[in-house]
Amino acid sequence: DIVMTQSPDSLAVSLGERATINCKSSQSVLYSSNNKNYLAWYQQKPGQPPKLLIYWASTRESGVPDRFSGSGSGTDFTLTISSLQAEDVAVYYCHQYYDTPMYTFGQGTKLEIK
Amino acid sequence: QVQLQESGPGLVKPSQTLSLTCTVSGGSITTTTYSWSWIRQPAGKGLEWIGRIYTSGGTNYNPSLKSRVTISLDTSKNQFSLNLISVTAADTAMYYCARDGGYYEYWGQGTLVTVSS
Numbered sequence: 001d002i003v004m005t006q007s008p009d010s011l012a013v014s015l016g017e018r019a020t021i022n023c024k025s026s027q028s029v030l031y032s033s034n035n036k037n038y039l040a041w042y043q044q045k046p047g048q049p050p051k052l053l054i055y056w057a058s059t060r061e062s063g064v065p066d067r068f069s070g071s072g073s074g075t076d077f078t079l080t081i082s083s084l085q086a087e088d089v090a091v092y093y094c095h096q097y098y099d100t101p102m103y104t105f106g107q108g109t110k111l112e113i114k
Numbered sequence: 115q116v117q118l119q120e121s122g123p124g125l126v127k128p129s130q131t132l133s134l135t136c137t138v139s140g141g142s143i144t145t146t147t148y149s150w151s152w153i154r155q156p157a158g159k160g161l162e163w164i165g166r167i168y169t170s171g172g173t174n175y176n177p178s179l180k181s182r183v184t185i186s187l188d189t190s191k192n193q194f195s196l197n198l199i200s201v202t203a204a205d206t207a208m209y210y211c212a213r214d215g216g217y218y219e220y221w222g223q224g225t226l227v228t229v230s231s
């Protein structure tokens with residue numbers, strides 16, 4: 001199984017500042033035939049299901065604010081929130097869908113306001 | 115807009131069977147572009163993929179649960195279901211169903227299942 005490791009486990013950022021969450025996979029999730037990284041990011045607020053933010057490592061889901069961006073390739077990925085808003089307080093998960101059938105998630109990163 | 119809704123008992127006794135159903139609306143469950151997954155989350159913990167079913171009826175299961183899990187499809191009702199046998203307290207979790215296109219674009223709201231006597 002591909003192990004997804006996020007860092008840090010928790011993060012406190014001031015409003016308006018940049019937040020950066022990292023995700024490392026135990027093996028590459030880049031599929032060479034189509035040059036796509038099979039990596040997604042989700043946001044989960046208390047009492048809600050996860051919400052898809054980013055897929056293919058850097059494609060923003062429709063309706064997601066452009067302050068959210070994803071980057072990286074192969075085994076190292078980053079979710080960046082360019083200017084933190086109060087409503088961004090949540091737990092964020094990365095997810096690999098390269099290793100069919102066994103998709104796996106990172107352990108989550110809790111983002112709070114400093 | 116695709117919507118998913120989980121339903122089933124919120125309390126299951128140890129050693130019994132957990133049975134949940136996910137009803138899909140706003141789209142057909144028979145579309146071959148997607149499969150349909152169950153994912154669970156113990157309170158305060160991370161996400162665990164349980165398994166998926168394809169429109170063909172084929173299934174994949176998490177190896178850690180494979181001996182206890184069955185996922186089935188009811189195309190006439192646009193539903194898919196989860197059965198988990200021989201449950202223990204470790205199976206207490208929020209259970210989500212989701213449309214599986216690799217990434218999970220649509221999720222149900224989740225249903226909390228507690229295993230307790």
